[in-house]
Amino acid sequence: MEEAVAAHIQRAVGHGAVLQTGETVIEWTSRGDAIEVVTDRDRYQAGSLIVAPGSWVPGLLPGLPVSWDIVRKPLFWFPTTTDQYNRSSGAGVFFLETPGGEFYGFPSLDGETVKVAEHTAGVSVSDPLAVDRDVLSVDLPPLAEFLQSHMPGLATGPARHTVCLYTRTPDLNFIVDRHPEHPRVAIACGFSGHGFKFTPVIGSILADLALEGRTEHSVEFLSATRPGLLRPD
Structure with missing residues (x-):
């Protein structure tokens, strides 16, 4: 993943x-044609803006009446005693x-560990x-339990782990749209744990929305105002 991010950058x-990093x-x-972004270091003005805030979405897109669920997701690498899970043996990604x-x-x-994680469940976090x-x-x-039932040859004690975050929408689909109240602002959020693989096309869509105000891609089903997203007032 890091190599893919580096390639995009x-x-x-x-x-x-x-790039303005570390801010x-x-x-x-x-306001009208003027957009300003305030950081802890500077102020930036622009004619259009893309906001892709990840798990910081409640604070950076407070005007969206969406029922967000920010979830802690642990990922594990389990030792293997067989080569059947090696990429060189033809093993692939699984779900x-x-x-x-x-x-x-x-x-x-x-050749030593296999990365496995649970897509469901997770502990909700506020910060x-x-x-x-x-x-x-x-x-x-x-x-x-999953490893014992479905993946023989893997130890059930992990060699290492890390923790990431999911930003879930109620229907578990993304939001990729122009902001309902600010047409010069394009937004991308709520990727619900399955957005990274779509990075190239999402970037293309956001560029269209920010620069042209429209896109030829069919993204209506990812609207920020679609039924099922809105929290009750």
């Missing part, structure tokens, strides 16, 4: 993008729906900066 810079966005405002939940993983890249990064008591039992 390299292409963007090659086309003239200027915390405090707020943005849109299984089971009575105990939905689980996914990737083939072994190092993305205060997420518990340790292994919790609720994290491993569903995975251990």
Whole structure:
């Protein structure tokens, strides 16, 4: 994933993008033709804006009446005693729906461990900066049961782990649209744990929306005002 991100950044810079890293966005405002982004270091003005805030969406897109669910998601690498899960043996990415939940993983890249995680469940969090990064008591039992039932040859004790976040919408689909109240602002959020693979086309759509105000891609089903997203007032 890191290599894919680096490749996108390299292409963007090659086309003239200027990166401003290490800054915390405090707020943005849109009044008529003027858009301003305020960070802890500076103020930026622009004619259009793309907001893709990840799990910081409640604070950076407060005007969207969406019932967000920010969920802590642990990922694990389990030792393997067989080469059947190696990429060199033809193993691929997998996603299984089971009575105990939905689980996914990737083939072994190092010949020693296999990445496996649960797509369902998860502990809701209120602050993305205060997420518990340790292994919790609720994290491993569903995975251990899944491995014992479906993936022989993997140890049920992980070699390592990391923790990421899902930003879920009520229908688990993305929001990719112009802001309902600010047409010069394009938004992308609520990727619900399955957005990264669509990065190239999402970027193209957002560029269309920001620069042209429209896109030829069929994104109506990702509207920010579609039924089922709105929280009751």
